[in-house]
Amino acid sequence: MSRIELVDLRKEYGNVVAVKAMDLTIEDGEFIVFVGPSGCGKTTTLRMIAGFEDPTNGEIRIDGTVVNEKEPGDRDLGMVFQSHALFPHKNVADNIAFGLRMKKVPQDEQAAKVKEVSELVRITHLLGKMPAQCSGGESQRIALARTLVTEPSNFLLDEPLSSLDAKLRRELRAECDRLHDELQKTFIYVTHDQEEAMTLADRIIVMNQGEIVQQGTPMEIYSDPVSYFVADFFGNPAMNLIDGEFVKNGDSLEFKSAHFDIPLPAKFANATPGKGTLGIRPENVGIGANSGGATIEREVELVEPLGKDTLLYFETEESRPFVAVVEGTEDVKRHASVTINFPDDAIFLFGANGDRIR
Amino acid sequence: MAMTKSQRRISYAAFRYLVLTFWLLVVAFPIFWMVSTSFKPDREWFAWPPVYISENATLQNYLAVWGDVTTHSVDEQTGEIKTYAQSLQRPWQALGNSALISVIATTLSVLFGSVLAYGVSRYQILSEGRMFQLLMLRMVPPIVLVAPISIWYSALGLLDTILGLVMLYFLTTLPYAVWMSKSFIDEVPREMEQAAEILGASRWRTIWEVVLPLVRSGLVATFLFILILTWSEYLLALLLSKAQIVTLPVELSKYQGSTEGRVYGRQAALSVGITLPLIVVGMIIRKHLARGFSFGMVRR
Numbered sequence: 001m002s003r004i005e006l007v008d009l010r011k012e013y014g015n016v017v018a019v020k021a022m023d024l025t026i027e028d029g030e031f032i033v034f035v036g037p038s039g040c041g042k043t044t045t046l047r048m049i050a051g052f053e054d055p056t057n058g059e060i061r062i063d064g065t066v067v068n069e070k071e072p073g074d075r076d077l078g079m080v081f082q083s084h085a086l087f088p089h090k091n092v093a094d095n096i097a098f099g100l101r102m103k104k105v106p107q108d109e110q111a112a113k114v115k116e117v118s119e120l121v122r123i124t125h126l127l128g129k130m131p132a133q134c135s136g137g138e139s140q141r142i143a144l145a146r147t148l149v150t151e152p153s154n155f156l157l158d159e160p161l162s163s164l165d166a167k168l169r170r171e172l173r174a175e176c177d178r179l180h181d182e183l184q185k186t187f188i189y190v191t192h193d194q195e196e197a198m199t200l201a202d203r204i205i206v207m208n209q210g211e212i213v214q215q216g217t218p219m220e221i222y223s224d225p226v227s228y229f230v231a232d233f234f235g236n237p238a239m240n241l242i243d244g245e246f247v248k249n250g251d252s253l254e255f256k257s258a259h260f261d262i263p264l265p266a267k268f269a270n271a272t273p274g275k276g277t278l279g280i281r282p283e284n285v286g287i288g289a290n291s292g293g294a295t296i297e298r299e300v301e302l303v304e305p306l307g308k309d310t311l312l313y314f315e316t317e318e319s320r321p322f323v324a325v326v327e328g329t330e331d332v333k334r335h336a337s338v339t340i341n342f343p344d345d346a347i348f349l350f351g352a353n354g355d356r357i358r
Numbered sequence: 359m360a361m362t363k364s365q366r367r368i369s370y371a372a373f374r375y376l377v378l379t380f381w382l383l384v385v386a387f388p389i390f391w392m393v394s395t396s397f398k399p400d401r402e403w404f405a406w407p408p409v410y411i412s413e414n415a416t417l418q419n420y421l422a423v424w425g426d427v428t429t430h431s432v433d434e435q436t437g438e439i440k441t442y443a444q445s446l447q448r449p450w451q452a453l454g455n456s457a458l459i460s461v462i463a464t465t466l467s468v469l470f471g472s473v474l475a476y477g478v479s480r481y482q483i484l485s486e487g488r489m490f491q492l493l494m495l496r497m498v499p500p501i502v503l504v505a506p507i508s509i510w511y512s513a514l515g516l517l518d519t520i521l522g523l524v525m526l527y528f529l530t531t532l533p534y535a536v537w538m539s540k541s542f543i544d545e546v547p548r549e550m551e552q553a554a555e556i557l558g559a560s561r562w563r564t565i566w567e568v569v570l571p572l573v574r575s576g577l578v579a580t581f582l583f584i585l586i587l588t589w590s591e592y593l594l595a596l597l598l599s600k601a602q603i604v605t606l607p608v609e610l611s612k613y614q615g616s617t618e619g620r621v622y623g624r625q626a627a628l629s630v631g632i633t634l635p636l637i638v639v640g641m642i643i644r645k646h647l648a649r650g651f652s653f654g655m656v657r658r
Binding site for chain 2: 050051052071072073074075077078079081082083085086087088089098099102103143146147150
């Protein structure tokens with residue numbers, strides 16, 4: 001049983017506030033992912049939990065005990081760094097055994113544990129090598145093993161995969177998932193990659209400018225973003241976000257922009273008129289078929305068949321073209337004119353301040 | 359006619375080797391001349407045309423300087439007996455003084471310098487401005503320091519003592535030690551120390567097991583660099599100690615006769631003796647030097 005509580009946690013560097021009054025409880029065995037753009041305070045938060053940064057204010061509790069004054073090594077934590085931080089002058093086995101040696105585990109027990117954990121992350125063939133002889137992916141596995149071997153209750157992972165190439169990243173992502181499943185320990189994972197967050201997390205903590213802007217399961221975050229920022233951050237291809245204006249038209253509200261005007265669904269009838277943004281996920285954009293929402297006619301400017309799906313681009317002269325995803329390799333030709341449909345329940349509205357309008 | 363790519367590469371390489379060979383000659387010639395002269399009998403010291411490699415090679419110079427044999431020599435052709443001014447102290451004693459002073463001062467300098475450098479690198483205990491000021495200490499001409507220091511030293515009874523020179527060498531080389539070892543410590547990623555810490559290693563344990571092994575080569579290179587500085591220091595040693603404590607460079611200046619002028623053969627033999635220990639030390643630690651001077655041994 002290990003619960004981590006952050007109470008009114010704050011970190012300032014001079015005049016810069018890196019983390020603003022954060023309150024968060026992380027339950028035992030949860031896979032938590034802190035996600036946000038660089039400089040949002042996610043790594044600072046993780047480093048405060050680890051004990052490498054002293055909070056300016058607030059408390060960190062592990063199992064109900066305030067650990068602010070405890071050394072990193074006394075907090076029952078394991079940490080994997082972005083740079084893997086293996087000791088280059090020790091071979092792989094010695095790297096893994098380091099934590100056991102520090103905890104004065106008997107020699108024969110050390111050997112058994114090193115063997116066990118290297119089987120778990122599949123690196124037994126590397127034990128005699130030096131870190132410099134191992135590839136990036138192998139190094140990160142070794143770093144994982146070095147952390148796992150001391151059996152901490154909580155694992156902190158600071159962008160562990162961001163220095164790897166895409167294929168390795170997917171592979172090790174699956175590995176992290178499997179380890180979490182097997183160990184049932186708390187994982188706190190920091191990344192700027194929304195895809196990693198979506199695939200790994202039990203709960204995603206979205207951060208921006210030192211604050212938690214939203215937290216929830218990956219699907220909650222994806223399907224119910226609280227702000228423009230969150231809507232924009234999650235999803236690939238990203239949500240179409242069109243700046244424009246909400247205008248009162250009799251009983252209902254209408255959206256006007258440089259590119260198109262559409263009537264808005266009835267549920268928004270009482271929203272305040274004014275400047276704002278309309279959002280719709282590319283996969284929710286209807287092409288051809290009419291599912292009851294507003295429609296516009298547009299010429300397809302670019303077609304990108306991806307095999308399983310096809311991406312259609314409109315308004316490509318804009319910095320953010322309007323994108324629609326259609327299943328299969330649907331037979332839409334470039335320059336063909338198509339009907340774009342905005343299903344009522346797929347439309348998100350955001351006010352001028354970025355907050356969601358419901 | 360335009361050269362092909364490979365012709366250009368070859369001619370560039372040829373030019374490069376030509377320049378390097380020339381520079382090698384410039385650098386190596388004095389050393390060659392020193393060694394060569396040390397084996398010459400006295401009539402060849404000033405000979406014209408110069409004798410490059412003596413056909414009458416002799417150990418006479420070495421025996422006169424390092425052996426306790428004689429300070430006289432007999433000219434083989436005229437039978438005349440020449441007497442050379444004998445230095446106040448024997449070279450062996452100077453060697454002992456030099457070794458003691460430079461090894462202690464260098465050890466202190468590297469020890470304190472690296473600890474200071476660790477603090478600067480990890481805890482910013484000195485600002486960049488302060489670090490630069492530290493380096494500026496070395497830009498002060500030593501002669502400026504000598505007068506005030508000799509007054510202080512005479513008041514403190516440190517003139518002409520080993521302690522006096524050790525202190526001075528330690529302090530004047532400390533900036534180098536800080537700067538050099540800092541550059542090596544900076545190369546060790548902080549995350550590596552943090553990884554050790556979170557695995558339960560204490561701060562000292564982390565420094566001992568993680569930082570030190572990674573900067574060892576660098577510290578050895580720093581050690582040799584400072585050892586060379588202190589070993590060959592002349593001005594301060596000459597002015598702050600003369601009668602009791604004589605170091606090798608000072609001893610070297612004393613090989614000068616009142617009637618014969620400089621006794622080059624003897625000086626050369628002594629010079630070889632001064633240079634040799636440094637070469638031996640360099641050979642012993644050459645593995646570290648190659649690594650230490652090439653930096654970047656830590657793969658990120």
